Each structure stands twice: as C-alpha cells, then as structure tokens.
Amino acid sequence: MSTTDNATTTTERSKPLGNAAKAAQGDGRAGNRDAGRKPTTTILVTAILAIVALYFLVPVYWVVINATKSTEDLFATSGFWFGENFQLWENIKAVLSANGGIFPRWGLNSMLYSGVGSLLATYFSVAAGYALAKYRFRGRKLVYGLVLGGVLVPGTAVALPLFFMFSSIGITNTYWAVLIPSLVSPFGLFLASIYAGAAVPDELLEAGRIDGVGELGLFHRLALPQLTPAIVTILLFQFVAIWNNYMLPLVMLADEKLYPITLGLDNWRAQTDRLPEFYQLTTTGALLSVIPLAILILVLQRFWRGGLTEGSVKG
Amino acid sequence: MKSYTRRAALAATGAAGMGAALAACAPPNPGNVNAEAAIPPSDGPVTVSYWAWLKDLQKVADVFNASQDRITVETTWIPGGNSGGYAKILSAVAAGGGPDIAQVELRQVPEFALAGAIVDLTRYGFAEQADAYDPGALAQVKVGDSYWAVPQDTGPVATFYNREVLEDELGLKPPATWDEFRETAAAVSEAGKNLISLDPSDGSHPIAWAMQSGAVWFRPEGDGWIIDMTDDASIRMAEFWDGILADKIIGTGYGSYTTPWYAAAGDGTVLASISGSWSDALNETVPGGSGKWAVAPMPRWDDGYASGGHGGSSAAVLSTSKHPVEALEFLTWMCTDPAGIDAMIEFSGIGWSPAKDYIGEIRQQPSEFFSGQNYNEEIIVPMAEGQNLDWTWAPMMQRAQAIIGDGMTKAVSGEVPLVDMFANSQKEIVKIMRDMGLDAEEAR
Amino acid sequence: MRSRTAPWVLLAPFLVVFIGTMIVPIFMAIGYSFTSVTRSGLLGEGGLTNSFAWFDNYVAALTNANFVASIGRMILFGIVQVTVMIVAATVLALLLESASAKWPGFFRATYFLPYGIPGVIATILWSFLYIPGLSPIVDVLGAVGINIDFLGPNMVLWSIANIVTWTYTGYNMLIIIAQLKSIPGELYEAAKLDGASSLRVARSIQLPLIRPALMLTVIFSIIGTLQLFAEPRLLQTMSAGITSEYTPNMSAYAFAFQYNDIGMAAAQSVIIAVAAFLLSAIALGVSNWMEKRG
Structure with missing residues (x-):
C-alpha cells in the first residue's frame, strides 16, 4: 500500500525543521520536479495556504476563546480575544452539571451509537464486501445493484418510513431506533469489495482450503488481516457518519436522556432565545464535543487517505 | 449448520420483503383515542x-x-x-x-x-x-x-404608541378608527416617520385584522368546512390595506419588536405597534421609552368587533x-x-x-x-371583551398563515393586490384541506 | 457446495439490516406516496380511510410552489457551492502537492479538521459568528463600514453554503490528494524533460488523471446538497429568510411531522431520491462523455 507509506512520510515532513531540504530531496514523486523552486514561490504559496488555514480555524479559535468567558463578556467583549474573567473551568463545570449532568450522558450516548454502530457496521460490510469480491454466485450482480441504489438514495428519504416502521414495532424513542439503522454502510461494502478484490489473493484462499480451513475461517483468519487498512477506513468513516447524524435521532428520539451530543447541544442552543445563559453552556459544550473528534481526525488522518484512494482509483 | 443459517437468512429476508409489501399499502393511521x-x-x-x-x-x-x-x-x-x-x-x-x-x-x-x-x-x-x-x-x-x-x-390586539412624539410633538392622536389610521399614518409619514412598521411575511396581522372586521374565514358546517375569505368584511379590510400600501405611508421593512424596530422606536422614528396585548412586556424594553409610551384601543370599523386575536x-x-x-x-x-x-x-x-x-x-x-x-x-379589558367569537381556527393554520404572509409580501411589492390575494388564498386553502382528506369548499 | 452457501452466510448480516432499514422503507415510502386519506368529521375525529391516489401526490408536490422553489434553491446552491468547494479542494490539493509550500502536513490537517466537526456543531459555531452582537466578524466588518446581515433573507443561503464548504472542502481535498499521489512519477519526469511549467503539468497531467476522484466528490456533493437539512433547520430560528419548506428535505419533514400529510411527505421523499439518482447519473454521463472526447 504505497499510499499509506507515503502518507507516513509526509506526516513526518510536517516538522518544520529541515523542511525545505527534505522537500527538495523529494519524499515522493511530486517533490522531485520542484527541486529547483524559487524561494519567492514558496513564500507565496505558503502565504496563500496560511490565509486559507485562518479561514478554517476561525470558528475553532472563536469557540476556544469564548468558552473561557462569562455570559456578559460573551456579548460585551470582542469575540477575538479573552474577556475580563477567565472562567473556562467554571464553564466546564456548569456544562457537566447542567440539567443533572445530562451533557456527559449525551457524550456517552454518542460514543455508544457511534462506537457500537460503526464496529458492527464495519464487520457486516467487510464480510459482505469480501463475499462479493471473492465468490462467484448467482444473485451477485443483483446484490451489487441493490446496494448501489441504496448508496444513491439520500439517507433522509428513508427516515420517515423507518419511523413508522419502528413505531409500529414499538422501538421508537429507544437506543435501538438509532442504533439499528446505523449498522448498515453501503459505502463500506463497496470499499471492502474493491479492496478485497485487490488485496486478498485467490491463491491464499485456495491454499487455505487445501489445508482444510472452513469458508468462514478463510474470511476470519486469512482475509481479515489483509483487509486491515480498509477496515480502519470504513470504521472511521462510519463512526464520523453516525456521530454527525442529525435527522435520524431527531426523528426517532423524544427523550432527552437518549440524545446524542449533537441533538442535545441543538436543544441547548434553541433555548438561547429566551435564556441567554444558554449561550455560554452551548459554547462550552461545543468546545468539549469538538475536542475528541478533532483528535481522532488528526491522529488517524493517514488512514483516510489510504482507504479513500482505493475507493476512488478503482471505483 | 451452514445451510440452516442460510435458510434463516433467506427467511429473514423473505419476511422483511413480505413486511414491505404489506406495509407499503398505506401509512399507519393515528389511533383514535x-x-x-x-x-x-x-x-x-x-x-x-x-x-x-x-x-x-x-x-x-x-x-x-x-x-x-x-x-x-x-x-x-x-x-x-x-x-x-x-x-x-x-x-x-x-x-x-x-x-x-x-x-x-x-x-x-x-x-x-x-x-x-x-x-x-x-x-x-x-x-x-x-x-x-x-x-x-x-x-x-x-x-x-x-x-x-x-x-x-x-x-387581544391594541395600539401601543409613543405618546410623547405622536401627541406632544406631532399634535396627533392615536387613531380610533381605520379611517383615522389612514390620516394619521399619512401625517406621520409626512413628518418623515412611520406610524407602524410591518413585516409583510408575518401573516398573523392580516388574520387579526380580518377577525376584527367580522370575517369568519374558516367556518365549520356539519362535517365540512366553508372557506370564506372574500366576504364584505374581508374585502373592505383588503381594500383598505391595498390603499395604505399603495400610498406607502407605513414602514414595511421590518416587524414590531425586531432589532431594527427597537432602534427606530428608540429614535422616535417608528411610533406604534398594533399587536397583541403581550406586546406590553416587549415594548417596555424600548430604550428610553419609560413614561413616554401609552396604550390605545385597536383602530376599528363602524361595525365589526373592537379587536382581533x-x-x-x-x-x-x-x-x-x-x-x-x-x-x-x-x-x-x-x-x-x-x-x-x-x-x-x-x-x-x-x-x-x-x-x-x-x-x-x-x-x-x-x-x-x-x-x-x-x-x-x-x-x-374592553379589547378582550370585544372579540369575534365566531372565529374558528382551521386545521392547517401554519400553512394558511404562510400563504397570507407570502401574499402580503407580494402586495407590498405591488405584484398582487390583497383583494386578489384573498381570493387566490381561498382556493389554495380549499385545495390543501381537500388534500388532507377533509371536506372543504369555497363560500359562494 | 461451499461456494454456494458461504457467500450468503457472509452477506446475511449486512443484507438483513440493509433490506430492513433501507429497501423496505423505500418501498414503504413509494407505497405511501400513492396514498391519500379521507377524514370524516371536521378534524377527522370520525376516523380516516386511505385510498389509492395514483399520481395525485406527485402532481401536488410538483405543482406546490414552495416545494418547486426549494428544489430550485438547492440547484442554485449546488451549482455555486459544489463548484466553489471542488475548485477550492482541487487548488488546495495541487498547492499542497506542489512541494512549494512549507508545513504541508500542518495545512492538510488544518483543512481536514472541520470534517470531524458534526454539521450541527459547525452550524452552531458559525451561527455565533453570524449573529450581530455576538459575532466579532460582524463587528469588524461594521467598523470598516460594511454592514452585512448574514442571516438576512437573501444572504442566508450563502451563509449556509459557507458552513457546508467549510466542513467538506478538506475532506474532498484529501480524496484528490490521494489520487494525485497515485500518478506515476515517470509522467512528471517526462514533463520535466519537456520543460513544462507547473501550471502546464497541472493542466495536462494532473487534472485529467484526477478526474475519477473529482467525479466521486461531485456525486457525493450533489447527494449531500439534496439532503441539506441540519444546517438550514438550525438557522431557521435565527433567520426570517428560512421557512419550514426551505429545502426539499425540510419540506418532506414538515409535511410528515407538522402538516399531517404523510402521502405528500412520501411523494416528496421519493422525488428527492429520484432527483439524486438522476443528477448522479447525469454527472457520470457527462464525465464519461468528456473522457471520450478528451
């Protein structure tokens, strides 16, 4: 997986020390042709990239600064700098204890929906993708077509009938109502089948069969390890997709105690109209909920790239 | 074991498909408690x-x-x-x-x-x-x-007005009738101010005016609804406001108790709000307004009701x-x-x-x-007592109000006068109610 | 035997959930969309009966001015926002890969960061930057004499476009970068020997070869645009410009949960799905046509 290796190198390149030299030596193919770049070009390009970076960082910067303020300072002092009082810890305490500690519960709910949902969804879609890639059987094309159709149908279009279906079996307003629909990742199936087609050699499976390994054993013991990069990508993709989902929990859940963090924060934000103190709770709550995902995204960035390449190159 | 699993899977798939076929027939009915x-x-x-x-x-x-x-x-x-x-x-x-x-x-x-x-x-x-x-x-x-x-x-609707500017400065009185409203609005407009300012997309005002004028837009009759937005009471109101809008003697840029309204009310450039009694609490946050504002009845017609809701x-x-x-x-x-x-x-x-x-x-x-x-x-108290008790809300007011609001917006821009807008809205509302499975027809 | 049962065993868990939560609901939606109700009594208290309505709901949806306007709004939004975002993502990817920039790893991570922030929270953050009195941006612009109402009826669509662009540009950029990295080095070598400028390399080598990735991002963006829901719905309480039927998805939601018209809500959902399907197919067709032509 040359892309993944490449990503590792480029991540290391981000250390400013000796950067120019390294870039000139070339850590990848793109680097070579630019060996003779003029320093003015470097400054210009870096300046453009820095300005763009400012744009991407402004809301994050704003929330970090303003989570430290009191409600009065939030309105009275400039949003781009700290207020009179630094009360980040008080604000965090207020967020964690508001409504009898509902915020940590929302966080745990989000972890549950995203964690359990993405683990199972990944296992299901990798197994199915592997089956589609490595077996020739009747109905294979049909399944492919069905799933392709599923990818193109907007998820929100199914939310309404799903609501009626779930309410007729009485599982709306329960954890299941959000968890069950999160278990399916058609995108993951495609990624897994493309990846399995390339990364799991038929000879490997044949050798396993000769050794008397069962079909499920072949998948679990021989294929899965080969599929690790795809698994990580699907897992991350699905985790973020569930974490970000808004319409499904909005439609399914009525009880605040079952809310994921997104819906909960939205509920707080909606109260700011009448109760300005909720501005501060929402701001600090937003900061707290951005941190874990931001870390996840930054640390695992290279996996996105590895998997997505497979999806786009061959897809 | 494997074939059992497969059969189970196929059965589950089949059952799900069957469920789909059955469920696809019709959406579930709400229970009838x-x-x-x-x-x-x-x-x-x-x-x-x-x-x-x-x-x-x-x-x-x-x-x-x-x-x-x-x-x-x-x-x-x-x-x-x-x-x-x-x-x-x-x-x-x-x-x-x-x-x-x-x-x-x-x-x-x-x-x-x-x-x-x-x-x-x-x-x-x-x-x-x-x-x-x-x-x-x-x-x-x-x-x-x-x-x-x-x-x-x-x-109940009343007039909340800036007494100091309207009476002391301009020498006018809060209008008691709609005819007086027109004169007063023209005089205030002459002085470079606005008597009131409306958000045209807010359909709640025309509804309150219609109620007061004596209209009953949505009338239950037996098991069905008669939609009547073109009776005399509605038309006189529509013609009146068409005239006001054509003369451009009120503000139409923003509604009462919005940020720009507060700014204008504080400056004394918008002088009143004709709105529900709950306006009092909102009005009290007009900067520097204490002791200067007062309350008067809603302007009225010769007949009809004292106020609307x-x-x-x-x-x-x-x-x-x-x-x-x-x-x-x-x-x-x-x-x-x-x-x-x-x-x-x-x-x-x-x-x-x-x-x-x-x-x-x-x-x-x-x-x-x-x-x-x-x-x-x-x-x-007299405004609350003088309400149109025949008025009934229809089971689609959110959309009706949006339709009226859209119509007001078009009337303000001069595209479709209110008189025609009410006739059009009447048709549209009947259609919507029929789509909802209700028995509805236009009044003859 | 083994190859006949094994794939179904492996497929079973996925298929059961997929059919149960996607295929069945789609068929239910189609079924609902052909149904209309008749209620007896003033408010349906005498009960209601469902009947087959042929294409009545579809006709009603497509002649509903608000729904048609919401589709038009999304097309306008899509044309502008998707174009801006894809161009920005491509330019950023090319700049980052040009090796002319310092600290590319830092920039790449920074641009990608918003993808990890849920749309709801991104909207909350940006809305605080839109609200006069709270937003330092409005203050700064006001101080230099520019008064922009980000939440005004004409402006708010582009304020939403900004949130979406902010969230997804980095993600699309990563897809394109991944594709750029898979371009064989010999091509660059050859171009270098020919003395091609970097602009020329971008135009004649890089852009044609990343077309598949661009297509992928365009299609995902089109589907995303049609699904627009969370951002406008959250801003609705702050902006007079956003009605309950502002986007097709909000409209379907309003008909289902506010207006008691499930048949219409289902018909609108189906129209959204078909539109997404058609637009994606058109995008693919255009891409293939261009490839053949090029």
Missing part, C-alpha cells in the same frame, strides 16, 4: 408531565404542587412550536410516548386534533367549567362542539396521556385560579389572562412605562 373509553381518575398520587416553551413554568407548577399532595406536575422546556417543538411533540405521540400536557398555540390546536394527538376535553367535563374562562379565549379552542385544549393566554397559546392534553383527569385538574387551576394566573404572569410572563373575571393582580395597577396609565383595565 377520542373513540375509546375515558380514562378514570387515578386512586393514588400521580405525576403529570408538561412540555412547554414558557420560561420558568416549573415555578408555576411548584405553586400547584405545594397546594395539594395528589398530583405532581413536572415541566420540561422544549423549543418554540415552529422551531421544532411541534415536531417533537407530534413524533413523541406517534411513537406512543410524550408528556401528558403540551403547549400548543391557539391557532394550532385544530391541527393537533387532526393529527389525533390530543384529547377532546368535552369527554372529561370541560364544557361544564367553560364559564370560568374568558369567552374570547374559549372560542379559540373550540371546533364544532368540542373543546380541544385549555386556553393558557391570549393576545393575535397569538396566544393553550395547554392540550395529549392522546397518549395516562392521566387526563389529573392533567385537566391542574390546567383548570393554572388557567382559572387567581393563584395560577398570578404565578403564570409573574414567572412565565404570559399574555392576556384566559380566566373570565381575573386579569392578574399586578395588572390592576397603573404602569410607569405607559405614562402612568392603568392600561390593562382601561384598554385591554
């Missing part, structure tokens, strides 16, 4: 839950909770109706959950009844207590012979409630007992009292902001 037996009162202590967007409603509930020991009321704040609150209530009810009581704006009550989401209160003896309520409030929760909710507050909400008992009797007992206390009314005014800042003979203790005193006027007793 109002056809089932009434739920008897509970023996033991019960907890009644209440979803509303009134502020500090729990403090009101606490007053009730302290007054007896059988019923405990717990309130939960939800976003305002059209900001997500209604969807939340309705989906909770559809899912078989939700609270015992929910706040529903007066005009939305029939829509909730149509969704099968609320209990017909006549089945729990509400009609016998109807005397305790202000008739103007009561009329707005009644469709046909059924009362669908307990009115919680109302908004603008806003206001009710508390409805939801169809999934296990304790409708106890819920109604609490609501009766909250909306008719002086202690309940005073608590709602003090903690939640409600609009006009829904009780018949009690406007609230603090509303019986002169107001410093409104030039020392005892405006509640002098002005609002």
Whole structure:
C-alpha cells in the first residue's frame, strides 16, 4: 500500500525543521520536479495556504476563546480575544452539571451509537464486501445493484418510513431506533469489495482450503488481516457518519436522556432565545464535543487517505 | 449448520420483503383515542408531565404542587412550536410516548386534533367549567362542539404608541378608527416617520385584522368546512390595506419588536405597534421609552368587533396521556385560579389572562412605562371583551398563515393586490384541506 | 457446495439490516406516496380511510410552489457551492502537492479538521459568528463600514453554503490528494524533460488523471446538497429568510411531522431520491462523455 507509506512520510515532513531540504530531496514523486523552486514561490504559496488555514480555524479559535468567558463578556467583549474573567473551568463545570449532568450522558450516548454502530457496521460490510469480491454466485450482480441504489438514495428519504416502521414495532424513542439503522454502510461494502478484490489473493484462499480451513475461517483468519487498512477506513468513516447524524435521532428520539451530543447541544442552543445563559453552556459544550473528534481526525488522518484512494482509483 | 443459517437468512429476508409489501399499502393511521373509553381518575398520587416553551413554568407548577399532595406536575422546556417543538411533540405521540400536557398555540390546536394527538376535553367535563374562562379565549379552542385544549393566554390586539412624539410633538392622536389610521399614518409619514412598521411575511396581522372586521374565514358546517375569505368584511379590510400600501405611508421593512424596530422606536422614528396585548412586556424594553409610551384601543370599523386575536397559546392534553383527569385538574387551576394566573404572569410572563373575571393582580395597577396609565383595565379589558367569537381556527393554520404572509409580501411589492390575494388564498386553502382528506369548499 | 452457501452466510448480516432499514422503507415510502386519506368529521375525529391516489401526490408536490422553489434553491446552491468547494479542494490539493509550500502536513490537517466537526456543531459555531452582537466578524466588518446581515433573507443561503464548504472542502481535498499521489512519477519526469511549467503539468497531467476522484466528490456533493437539512433547520430560528419548506428535505419533514400529510411527505421523499439518482447519473454521463472526447 504505497499510499499509506507515503502518507507516513509526509506526516513526518510536517516538522518544520529541515523542511525545505527534505522537500527538495523529494519524499515522493511530486517533490522531485520542484527541486529547483524559487524561494519567492514558496513564500507565496505558503502565504496563500496560511490565509486559507485562518479561514478554517476561525470558528475553532472563536469557540476556544469564548468558552473561557462569562455570559456578559460573551456579548460585551470582542469575540477575538479573552474577556475580563477567565472562567473556562467554571464553564466546564456548569456544562457537566447542567440539567443533572445530562451533557456527559449525551457524550456517552454518542460514543455508544457511534462506537457500537460503526464496529458492527464495519464487520457486516467487510464480510459482505469480501463475499462479493471473492465468490462467484448467482444473485451477485443483483446484490451489487441493490446496494448501489441504496448508496444513491439520500439517507433522509428513508427516515420517515423507518419511523413508522419502528413505531409500529414499538422501538421508537429507544437506543435501538438509532442504533439499528446505523449498522448498515453501503459505502463500506463497496470499499471492502474493491479492496478485497485487490488485496486478498485467490491463491491464499485456495491454499487455505487445501489445508482444510472452513469458508468462514478463510474470511476470519486469512482475509481479515489483509483487509486491515480498509477496515480502519470504513470504521472511521462510519463512526464520523453516525456521530454527525442529525435527522435520524431527531426523528426517532423524544427523550432527552437518549440524545446524542449533537441533538442535545441543538436543544441547548434553541433555548438561547429566551435564556441567554444558554449561550455560554452551548459554547462550552461545543468546545468539549469538538475536542475528541478533532483528535481522532488528526491522529488517524493517514488512514483516510489510504482507504479513500482505493475507493476512488478503482471505483 | 451452514445451510440452516442460510435458510434463516433467506427467511429473514423473505419476511422483511413480505413486511414491505404489506406495509407499503398505506401509512399507519393515528389511533383514535377520542373513540375509546375515558380514562378514570387515578386512586393514588400521580405525576403529570408538561412540555412547554414558557420560561420558568416549573415555578408555576411548584405553586400547584405545594397546594395539594395528589398530583405532581413536572415541566420540561422544549423549543418554540415552529422551531421544532411541534415536531417533537407530534413524533413523541406517534411513537406512543410524550408528556401528558403540551403547549400548543391557539391557532394550532385544530391541527393537533387532526393529527389525533390530543384529547377532546368535552369527554372529561370541560364544557361544564367553560364559564370560568374568558369567552374570547374559549372560542379559540373550540371546533364544532368540542373543546380541544385549555386556553393558557391570549393576545387581544391594541395600539401601543409613543405618546410623547405622536401627541406632544406631532399634535396627533392615536387613531380610533381605520379611517383615522389612514390620516394619521399619512401625517406621520409626512413628518418623515412611520406610524407602524410591518413585516409583510408575518401573516398573523392580516388574520387579526380580518377577525376584527367580522370575517369568519374558516367556518365549520356539519362535517365540512366553508372557506370564506372574500366576504364584505374581508374585502373592505383588503381594500383598505391595498390603499395604505399603495400610498406607502407605513414602514414595511421590518416587524414590531425586531432589532431594527427597537432602534427606530428608540429614535422616535417608528411610533406604534398594533399587536397583541403581550406586546406590553416587549415594548417596555424600548430604550428610553419609560413614561413616554401609552396604550390605545385597536383602530376599528363602524361595525365589526373592537379587536382581533393575535397569538396566544393553550395547554392540550395529549392522546397518549395516562392521566387526563389529573392533567385537566391542574390546567383548570393554572388557567382559572387567581393563584395560577398570578404565578403564570409573574414567572412565565404570559399574555392576556384566559380566566373570565381575573386579569392578574399586578395588572390592576397603573404602569410607569405607559405614562402612568392603568392600561390593562382601561384598554385591554374592553379589547378582550370585544372579540369575534365566531372565529374558528382551521386545521392547517401554519400553512394558511404562510400563504397570507407570502401574499402580503407580494402586495407590498405591488405584484398582487390583497383583494386578489384573498381570493387566490381561498382556493389554495380549499385545495390543501381537500388534500388532507377533509371536506372543504369555497363560500359562494 | 461451499461456494454456494458461504457467500450468503457472509452477506446475511449486512443484507438483513440493509433490506430492513433501507429497501423496505423505500418501498414503504413509494407505497405511501400513492396514498391519500379521507377524514370524516371536521378534524377527522370520525376516523380516516386511505385510498389509492395514483399520481395525485406527485402532481401536488410538483405543482406546490414552495416545494418547486426549494428544489430550485438547492440547484442554485449546488451549482455555486459544489463548484466553489471542488475548485477550492482541487487548488488546495495541487498547492499542497506542489512541494512549494512549507508545513504541508500542518495545512492538510488544518483543512481536514472541520470534517470531524458534526454539521450541527459547525452550524452552531458559525451561527455565533453570524449573529450581530455576538459575532466579532460582524463587528469588524461594521467598523470598516460594511454592514452585512448574514442571516438576512437573501444572504442566508450563502451563509449556509459557507458552513457546508467549510466542513467538506478538506475532506474532498484529501480524496484528490490521494489520487494525485497515485500518478506515476515517470509522467512528471517526462514533463520535466519537456520543460513544462507547473501550471502546464497541472493542466495536462494532473487534472485529467484526477478526474475519477473529482467525479466521486461531485456525486457525493450533489447527494449531500439534496439532503441539506441540519444546517438550514438550525438557522431557521435565527433567520426570517428560512421557512419550514426551505429545502426539499425540510419540506418532506414538515409535511410528515407538522402538516399531517404523510402521502405528500412520501411523494416528496421519493422525488428527492429520484432527483439524486438522476443528477448522479447525469454527472457520470457527462464525465464519461468528456473522457471520450478528451
């Protein structure tokens, strides 16, 4: 997986020390042709990239600064700098204890929906993708077509009938109502089948069969390890997709105690109209909920790239 | 073992497919709670839950909770109706959950009844207590012979005006009739100011004007609805406002009590708001306005009514409630007992009292902001008494109001005059109601 | 035997959930969309009956001015926002890969960061930057004499476009970068020997070869645009410009949960799905046509 290796190198390149030299030596193919770049070009390009970076960082910067303020300072002092009082810890305490500690519960709910949902969804879609890639059987094309159709149908279009279906079996307003629909990742199936087609050699499976390994054993013991990069990508993709989902929990859940963090924060934000103190709770709550995902995204960035390449190159 | 799994998988798939075929026939019907037996009162202590967007409603509930020991009321704040609150209530009810009581704006009550989401209160003896309520409030929760909710507050329209500028500076008087309104608005406009400013997309104003003029846009007749937006009462109102808009003698850039309105009201460049009685609390935040503002009746026609209804909400008992009797007992206390009314005014800042003979203790005193006027007793009481009791809300007011708002926007830009807009809206509303499966027709 | 049962065993868990939560609901939606109700009594208290309505709901949806306007709004939004975002993502990817920039790892991570922030929270953050009185941006612009109402009726669509662009540009950029990295080095070598400028390399080598990735991002963006829901719905309470039927998805939601018209809501959902399907197919067709032509 040359892309993944490449990503590792480029991540290391981000250390400013000796950067120019390294870039000139070339850590990848793109680097070579630019060996003779003029320093003015470097400054210009870096300046453009820095300005763009400012744009991407402004809301994050704003929330970090303003989570430290009191409600009065939030309105009275400039949003781009700290207020009179630094009360980040008080604000965090207020967020964690508001409504009898509902915020940590929302966080745990989000972890549950995203964690359990993405683990199972990944296992299901990798197994199915592997089956589609490595077996020739009747109905294979049909399944492919069905799933392709599923990818193109907007998820929100199914939310309404799903609501009626779930309410007729009485599982709306329960954890299941959000968890069950999160278990399916058609995108993951495609990624897994493309990846399995390339990364799991038929000879490997044949050798396993000769050794008397069962079909499920072949998948679990021989294929899965080969599929690790795809698994990580699907897992991350699905985790973020569930974490970000808004319409499904909005439609399914009525009880605040079952809310994921997104819906909960939205509920707080909606109260700011009448109760300005909720501005501060929402701001600090937003900061707290951005941190874990931001870390996840930054640390695992290279996996996105590895998997997505497979999806786009061959897809 | 493998083939068993496969069969199981195929069976599951087949069952799911079969379910699809069956379920695909029709959407589920809402249960009809109002056809089932009434739920008897509970023996033991019960907890009644209440979803509303009134502020500090729990403090009101606490007053009730302290007054007896059988019923405990717990309130939960939800976003305002059209900001997500209604969807939340309705989906909770559809899912078989939700609270015992929910706040529903007066005009939305029939829509909730149509969704099968609320209990017909006549089945729990509400009609016998109807005397305790202000008739103007009561009329707005009644469709046909059924009362669908307990009115919680109302908004009889009055004129809130800048006395200092209008009277002292310009030498004008608050208009008592619509003809005077036109003259006054023209004179104020001449002086480079606006008498009022409207947000044309807000359909609630034309509805209040129509109510006052004596129109009954949505009239139940037997099992069907007659939609009548082109009667004389509506047309005179439409022609009048077409004239006002053509003369451009009022502001149309922003509505009352918005940020630009406050700025203009503070500067003395917009002089009044003709809106529901709940405007008083909003008006009191006009910067530097204390002692300068006053309240006058809504301008009126020679006949018709003294005032119209603008806003206001009710508390409805939801169809999934296990304790409708106890819920109604609490609501009766909250909306008719002086202690309940005073608590709602003090903690939640409600609009006009829904009780018949009690406007609230603090509303019986002169107001410093409104030039020392005892405006509640002098002005609002007659406005509340002079309501159009024949008016009925239709089960699609959210859309009707949006249609009127769109029509006003087009009238302001001069595309379609209100006179034509009402005729068009009448057609559109009939069509929507028929699409909803109701029996509706245009008035002849 | 083994190859006949084994794939179904492996497929079973996925298929059961997929059919149960996607295929069945789609068929239910189609079924609902052909149904209309008749209610007896003023408010349907006498019960209601469902009947087959042929294409009535579809006709009603497509002649509903608000719904048609919401589709038009999304097309306008899509044309502008998707174009801006894809161009920005491509330019950023090319700049980052040009090796002319310092600290590319830092920039790449920074641009990608918003993808990890849920749309709801991104909207909350940006809304605080839009609200006059709270927003330092409005203050700064006001101080230099520019008064922009980000939440005004004409502006708010582009304020939403900004949130979406902010969230997804970095993600699309990563897809394109991944594709750029898979371009064989010999191509660059050859171009270098020919003395091609970097602009020329971008135009004649890089852009044609990343077309598949661009297509992928365009299609995902189109589907995303049609699904627009969370951002406008959250801003609705702050902006007079956003009605309950502002986007097709909000409209379907309003008909289902506010207007008691499930048949219409279902018909609108189906129209959204078909539109997404058609637009994606058109995008693919155009791409193939261009490839053949090029």
